[in-house]
Amino acid sequence: MIDALLGILLFQLIGEVLSRGLNLPVPGPVVGMLLLFAILRWRGGPPAQLSATAHGILAHLPLLFVPAGVGVIVHLPLLAREGAPLLVAIVVSTAITLLATGLTVHWLRQRK
Secondary structure, rough: OOHHHHHHHHHHHHHHHHHHHOOOOOOHHHHHHHHHHHHHHOOOOOOHHHHHHHHHHEEEEHHHHHHHHHHHHHHHHHHHHHHHHHHHHHHHHHHHHHHHHHHHHHHHHHOO
């Protein structure tokens, strides 16, 4: 398990170095994840140890939502004050994203 975690963190570090070194507009962990994905695809899939470690991490994923929930409770007065504009921004940006995704998929299907 330690080897698999070390590998994941190593790819995150490589992604961070590449992202900062090449001044990419993408966060380093995303670059590292894409590199890890590419290597795993090239090798034909993840090794058993990495797969077991990933499943263990995913089993405890809900714990990562606890800090967000605490943040919401701590900033409840701010949310009460700024809730309406936030809600409008979330709804509008979600609608725009869904529309752009739908149009892109439609366009890609028409190209075939």
